[in-house]
Amino acid sequence: MKKHVLLAIIVLLSVGAKAQWQVIPLYNGPAPGSEKWTWSETENDSNIYHAHTIYNVSSPTLTVYPADTTVWPTGTAVIVCPGGGFQSLSIMQEGYAVVKWLQQKGITAFLLKYRLNHTIGGDPYKQENVERGSKVTELEKKPIVSMAIADARQAIAYVRQHAAQYGVLPDRIGILGFSAGGTLAASCAYHYTPENKPDFSAPIYAYFPPNMQQTPPEDAPPLFIAAASDDTFDLETHSSTLYETWINAKHSAEIHIYANGGHGFGMNEQGLPSDSWKDRFADWLNIKGFLKPTTDKKPKAMEQAENFANFQKWFDNLLHTDWPWLSKYADANTKVAPPAPGENRVVFMGNSITENWGNMDTGFFNSNNYISRGIGGQVSAQMLVRFREDVINLHPVAVVIEAGTNDIAENRGPVSLENIFGNIVSMCELAKANGIKVILGSVLPASEFNWHRGLEPAEKIKTLNNMLRDYTQKNHIVYVDYWTALVMDDQKGMKPELTLDGTVHPNLSGYKIMEPLVKKAIADAGVK
Numbered sequence: 001m002k003k004h005v006l007l008a009i010i011v012l013l014s015v016g017a018k019a020q021w022q023v024i025p026l027y028n029g030p031a032p033g034s035e036k037w038t039w040s041e042t043e044n045d046s047n048i049y050h051a052h053t054i055y056n057v058s059s060p061t062l063t064v065y066p067a068d069t070t071v072w073p074t075g076t077a078v079i080v081c082p083g084g085g086f087q088s089l090s091i092m093q094e095g096y097a098v099v100k101w102l103q104q105k106g107i108t109a110f111l112l113k114y115r116l117n118h119t120i121g122g123d124p125y126k127q128e129n130v131e132r133g134s135k136v137t138e139l140e141k142k143p144i145v146s147m148a149i150a151d152a153r154q155a156i157a158y159v160r161q162h163a164a165q166y167g168v169l170p171d172r173i174g175i176l177g178f179s180a181g182g183t184l185a186a187s188c189a190y191h192y193t194p195e196n197k198p199d200f201s202a203p204i205y206a207y208f209p210p211n212m213q214q215t216p217p218e219d220a221p222p223l224f225i226a227a228a229s230d231d232t233f234d235l236e237t238h239s240s241t242l243y244e245t246w247i248n249a250k251h252s253a254e255i256h257i258y259a260n261g262g263h264g265f266g267m268n269e270q271g272l273p274s275d276s277w278k279d280r281f282a283d284w285l286n287i288k289g290f291l292k293p294t295t296d297k298k299p300k301a302m303e304q305a306e307n308f309a310n311f312q313k314w315f316d317n318l319l320h321t322d323w324p325w326l327s328k329y330a331d332a333n334t335k336v337a338p339p340a341p342g343e344n345r346v347v348f349m350g351n352s353i354t355e356n357w358g359n360m361d362t363g364f365f366n367s368n369n370y371i372s373r374g375i376g377g378q379v380s381a382q383m384l385v386r387f388r389e390d391v392i393n394l395h396p397v398a399v400v401i402e403a404g405t406n407d408i409a410e411n412r413g414p415v416s417l418e419n420i421f422g423n424i425v426s427m428c429e430l431a432k433a434n435g436i437k438v439i440l441g442s443v444l445p446a447s448e449f450n451w452h453r454g455l456e457p458a459e460k461i462k463t464l465n466n467m468l469r470d471y472t473q474k475n476h477i478v479y480v481d482y483w484t485a486l487v488m489d490d491q492k493g494m495k496p497e498l499t500l501d502g503t504v505h506p507n508l509s510g511y512k513i514m515e516p517l518v519k520k521a522i523a524d525a526g527v528k
Contacts, residue, residue, distance in 0.1 A: 083179025182206020228261030352376030
């Protein structure tokens with residue numbers, strides 16, 4: 001495992017790739033009661049608060065976020081209902097951040113977009129502020145609230161009906177809601193059927209006044225309740241009254257009222273005790289058995305994640321004890337016999353692109369007397385430090401140098417193109433000083449790095465390649481242009497059919513394109 005940094009990276013990427021979301025319409029056709037609604041769901045932050053929100057939901061949906069496969073599976077499902085006064089959905093801190101947290105607990109999350117009051121003019125917050133307190137508006141919203149509650153019940157029924165499909169247990173389906181979403185969560189604890197009964201309900205700073213609170217059913221689900229005393233909408237009393245109603249009826253309930261936190265604290269980190277509500281919720285779920293693993297056998301993805309974590313720990317320690325990783329090929333180098341008379345030995349020095357090449361097409365290397373000395377993840381400075389041990393001391397007639405990708409990816413921190421170029425030039429000069437011919441390879445195309453996104457490397461790669469090409473022309477060194485053969489028409493990323501990971505590492509087809517190019521370059525350097 002320690003031999004293949006790239007393989008560990010791919011494992012981590014494949015684990016993340018399993019967490020694919022899926023959008024499911026709640027109803028077949030128009031939702032009952034809103035058949036004539038024609039407005040379209042909108043998501044943006046173009047409002048007076050510049051808050052990311054969703055509004056004008058007329059076709060309710062569930063978005064499925066599968067449990068993280070790198071933790072123990074619980075078989076538990078939670079329908080997540082963001083708040084927003086039935087005018088919008090506070091989709092970030094009461095939606096996306098919540099489902100991510102649930103996934104990490106081994107819970108499959110279902111994000112509910114329920115029907116909302118029609119926003120006219122594109123700013124749901126402005127409209128809500130204008131209408132707040134109006135008795136007419138409250139009467140107009142009452143049917144909307146009923147529709148939203150119906151959507152929540154339909155969501156529970158859908159998840160239970162399709163439990164096996166999503167890997168959840170039909171008796172571990174709960175609902176978690178915030179503010180107006182808490183209205184849905186609390187309402188679902190009443191008047192349910194066997195199909196849409198929640199196995200637990202968690203209304204968080206819910207709008208649920210006493211007139212909505214009735215005698216709990218005899219088989220009422222357990223409740224987890226949280227709110228803050230300084231709630232700007234005075235919803236703490238709604239929560240405490242609901243708790244007392246449940247407890248007085250001899251049903252299970254837990255409540256946390258924080259002195260500070262305000263309304264809408266959700267997943268926000270405010271540096272207050274209210275930040276810990278989610279930890280208390282996890283404790284409660286665990287005590288109730290909803291976090292109990294469904295299997296005694298450790299999931300494969302979990303083993304892979306643990307292996308990767310152990311590898312990372314080992315690799316981080318290696319950076320302190322053997323930064324250039326001289327020990328990587330130390331034993332192999334001792335087994336390389338001195339070259340026989342007339343032997344045209346060629347060493348390939350590089351990173352994971354070179355290492356994978358030697359592993360994926362050993363026949364190419366063996367039949368041509370090529371030796372791979374690539375190390376995944378390395379930057380040019382590390383290659384420069386080990387150049388004597390892994391190249392010069394093997395007495396090749398030529399060296400193929402492929403470096404720069406991990407520098408641009410900032411694997412060891414930010415570094416200038418001039419510094420990268422200098423390290424590569426130093427390797428070339430060391431080779432020439434020892435009578436070794438140099439073949440200098442271009443940096444391969446990449447529009448993104450899976451392990452360090454957002455760096456926009458394409459232009460940097462082109463600039464560095466131009467610097468390398470100019471250097472080879474001025475110093476009579478052979479340059480092999482992999483970039484042109486592998487790049488997409490956009491002149492940025494590598495052709496996807498030639499990549500192992502969709503970004504920078506070639507697959508065997510990619511290497512088959514590179515091989516005649518490098519063989520010709522080696523021949524052009526005078527090595528037959």
